[in-house]
Amino acid sequence: xxEFELKYGCNPNQKPSKIYMDNGSELPIEVLSxxxxxxxxxxxxxxxxxxxxxxxxxxxxxxxxxxxxxxAGAAVAVPLDDILKKIYFVEDIPGFDESPLAxxxxxxxxxxxxxSFGDWIALSDVCDKATALIIKRxxxxxxxxxxxxxxxxxxxxxxxxxxxxxxxxxENYTPDPIERKQVYGITFEQGRNELKIDNDILxxxxxxxxxxxxxxxxxxxxxxxxxxxTQSNSVCYAxxxxxxxxxxGQQSRVHCTxxxxxxxxxxxxxxxxxxxxxxxxxGMALADKNNCIDVYVSEDYExxxxxxxxxxxxxxxxxxxxxxxxxxxxxxxxxxxxxxxxFFPFSDNIERARRSGVEYIAEPGGSIRDDLxxxxxxxxxxxxxxxxxxxxxH
Numbered sequence: 001x002x003e004f005e006l007k008y009g010c011n012p013n014q015k016p017s018k019i020y021m022d023n024g025s026e027l028p029i030e031v032l033s034x035x036x037x038x039x040x041x042x043x044x045x046x047x048x049x050x051x052x053x054x055x056x057x058x059x060x061x062x063x064x065x066x067x068x069x070x071x072a073g074a075a076v077a078v079p080l081d082d083i084l085k086k087i088y089f090v091e092d093i094p095g096f097d098e099s100p101l102a103x104x105x106x107x108x109x110x111x112x113x114x115x116s117f118g119d120w121i122a123l124s125d126v127c128d129k130a131t132a133l134i135i136k137r138x139x140x141x142x143x144x145x146x147x148x149x150x151x152x153x154x155x156x157x158x159x160x161x162x163x164x165x166x167x168x169x170x171e172n173y174t175p176d177p178i179e180r181k182q183v184y185g186i187t188f189e190q191g192r193n194e195l196k197i198d199n200d201i202l203x204x205x206x207x208x209x210x211x212x213x214x215x216x217x218x219x220x221x222x223x224x225x226x227x228x229x230t231q232s233n234s235v236c237y238a239x240x241x242x243x244x245x246x247x248x249g250q251q252s253r254v255h256c257t258x259x260x261x262x263x264x265x266x267x268x269x270x271x272x273x274x275x276x277x278x279x280x281x282x283g284m285a286l287a288d289k290n291n292c293i294d295v296y297v298s299e300d301y302e303x304x305x306x307x308x309x310x311x312x313x314x315x316x317x318x319x320x321x322x323x324x325x326x327x328x329x330x331x332x333x334x335x336x337x338x339x340x341x342x343f344f345p346f347s348d349n350i351e352r353a354r355r356s357g358v359e360y361i362a363e364p365g366g367s368i369r370d371d372l373x374x375x376x377x378x379x380x381x382x383x384x385x386x387x388x389x390x391x392x393x394h
Contacts, residue, residue, distance in 0.1 A: 001027050009038045022180075028173035029144075033157050034165035036142055040120060042069050044144040044167055047122030050074055050229040052171070055124035057198055057221050060241075062124040063105035063131075064226075065116040070234075070248040072119060073111025074226045076218070077104045078241030084110065087270045089286060090134055099130035106134060107242035112263050113290045120144070127152045135159070139287055146171035195389060197224050202362060202385040206374055209383040215241075216337050216360040216383075223339030224362055224391065230341070232392040235349075237264040237356060238337045244268070245356070253342065257349045260338075261356040268333050268357075269297040269326060279316045288313075297321055333357030341391035343367040347376035354380045364390050 003020035004027060017038050021027060036044065043066040050071060054062035060076040077100030085091045088110040096102050101123060109116050121135060123145035132152035135143060142165025143156065156166050180189045199217050201224075212220070219238040226236045230248045235256040237245040244267040247260030269275060270293060278296065280289055292313045295304045301320050304310065310317045338353050340363040350373060353361070361377065365386030377384045 001030070003027070004029075004031065006038050006041075007035060014038075023176075028170040030168045032148070032153065032166040032168055034142060034160070034163050036165040036167060039068065040142055040165055043067070043120035044122065044142070044169075046229050047071065047120060048144050048169055050225060051122045051124040053197070053225050053228070054222065057225060058218060061101040061104050063101065063108040064122040065105075065108045065111070065119040066122065067115055067119050070231045071108075071226050071229060071243070071246055072115035073108040073243050073246065074222065075104045075107030075111070075242030076222065077101065078107070079103060080106060083271050083276065086276060089137070089289075093130055093133050095128075095130040096134075099128055101125050101128055102130040102134055105131050107240075109134070109138060111243045111267065112246065114294050115263075117287055117290070127156075129155065132156050137286060141165060142167065144169055193228065193391075193393075195228075195391075197221055197228065197389075201387045201389060204365075204386045204388070205383055206365065206370075206386050207382060207384045208378045209381055212360050212383050212385065216335065219337035220339055220360060220362040220385070223337055224387070227339050227341040227391045228393060230393060232341050232394060234341045234391075234393070235260045236339050237261065237353075237358065238339070239264075239335060239357075244336070253340070253344065254346065254348050254352065256340075257338075257352045261352050264333075264336065264356045265326075265330055266294065266297055268330060269321070272297070272321060272325075272329050274319065274321050274325070278318055279314055281311075281313055281315055284313070297326070299323070330355070330357075335359055337362070339363070341393070343370070344373050345369055347372050349373075350376040350380070350382070354382070358382065361385070362387050364388055 003018050006017040008015050009017040047064045047066040050064050051062040058076045062076045064074040065072045088106045090096050090106045118139050120141050121143040126147040127145045128149050129151040132155040136155055144167040179192050223236040223238040226243055227234050233250050233253050233256050235247045237260050245260035245264030247256035250256040292304050304313050334357045336357040337360040338358045343364045343366045345367050361384040
């Protein structure tokens with residue numbers, strides 16, 4: 001297949017639309033089901049690069065959940081404890097405990113379940129049955145992977161009454177080292193961002209605390225590779241082999257830090273005993289449960305707990321999760337890693353990160369205020385590495 005005609009571009013009025021190779025060669029993909037659109041393919045190709053790079057860096061199966069050309073979540077294959085299985089809604093998935101790829105996607109989708117609604121999925125490895133069963137129950141636009149088992153393909157082809165987008169990509173495809181795009185009829189050209197991200201870029205630890213444990217290094221690498229494919233400015237929090245908060249596309253870096261930190265807080269509050277104890281109304285859809293949980297842990301909890309509305313969501317009326325309870329619970333959060341795609345110009349980023357349990361930071365350095373940022377990190381006993389690499393993505 002040398003070109004694939006799309007229904008339309010970013011919007012229905014943008015026609016004609018297609019994807020093809022400039023050199024006239026075959027596309028490195030096969031569409032096994034559905035008819036992916038312009039934004040679907042932007043998500044597919046960006047997300048697959050991310051998981052392929054994560055797999056190379058960590059040697060673990062990897063997955064990503066993409067929305068509008070930025071990751072809502074990314075993760076590698078780390079086993080889940082019972083609490084994570086519960087909050088990710090995978091407790092009853094047959095074969096889950098034997099599928100590292102399913103662990104990775106459950107974690108990626110679990111980073112920010114609100115943002116992942118209607119996601120595009122990328123998998124580093126052949127999609128197996130357990131992973132397909134998770135995808136089957138989630139609201140999603142499509143998936144890209146280097147292959148699918150017969151069982152997985154059969155499950156996925158039934159999704160959306162046979163219209164679910166399933167794309168197979170040649171895992172040996174190597175893109176041209178020069179990439180181009182047009183804006184306003186003008187062609188831009190640059191070398192692909194082939195920068196390798198591994199533990200070596202974490203060697204320049206500039207804080208008084210020098211030790212970064214191996215699992216934190218892994219999480220910092222996950223955050224940095226995620227940022228490489230996130231619309232800038234961007235900041236990413238990670239813990240336990242997965243992202244837990246991604247702040248993308250903000251003009252102010254501290255706004256990225258706040259946005260990602262707020263998402264990390266929601267991720268953690270989903271594990272609060274009161275949240276775990278919510279008794280939902282029978283037959284409630286998974287997406288509605290996610291929305292309800294998101295409101296329950298927010299300051300707008302009355303929207304789901306009010307006298308005239310709680311019966312729409314719950315079998316038993318829950319007690320509110322108070323501001324004091326949330327603050328106390330979040331104070332126990334620790335061991336979080338944070339990556340930034342460019343330097344922190346002010347220490348306010350460190351102050352905000354600390355409130356979400358950040359102990360390890362990777363950022364380029366190079367600000368005229370580096371000394372103040374280091375001083376703030378030292379105040380909280382953090383370890384911070386200057387990577388000397390910028391990861392802008394547009």
